[in-house]
Amino acid sequence: MAIFNLDYNALWESICNWSRKAGRAATRPVLLMWYVMRSKDTPRKDKWAIFASLAYLILPIDIIDAKRLPIIGWLDEVTSLAVLVQKMSKHITPEMEKQADDQLDKWFAAGTEYAEYEMIEG
Numbered sequence: 001m002a003i004f005n006l007d008y009n010a011l012w013e014s015i016c017n018w019s020r021k022a023g024r025a026a027t028r029p030v031l032l033m034w035y036v037m038r039s040k041d042t043p044r045k046d047k048w049a050i051f052a053s054l055a056y057l058i059l060p061i062d063i064i065d066a067k068r069l070p071i072i073g074w075l076d077e078v079t080s081l082a083v084l085v086q087k088m089s090k091h092i093t094p095e096m097e098k099q100a101d102d103q104l105d106k107w108f109a110a111g112t113e114y115a116e117y118e119m120i121e122g
Helices: 008-022 024-038 044-058 070-091 094-107
Strands: none
Touching: 008 024, 008 044, 008 094, 024 044, 024 070, 024 094, 044 070
């Protein structure tokens, strides 16, 4: 049986690029899943599930094309992430939440621009 290793560096680079387009609110659950996936306490099968879901979300491959069907095209990705976060929430620790918030503060410091379609509550 072949053993595959997860390419964390490539995925992290893709997350960094994707987050600039997605905005702070959309990026937070992705970062939480990133930290769950990187935890030594997360079972390997859960790491694979997170890796696959994050790759599907941020890489330019779609089952339903968002350009042809704008609302429906994003629905599969949002649903995938929502289900993932729900299933993996048992692994989220307060430390992971702080790491995610600290990273978001670095990427989206006060005065920086938000993603074009991000909804900001005032």
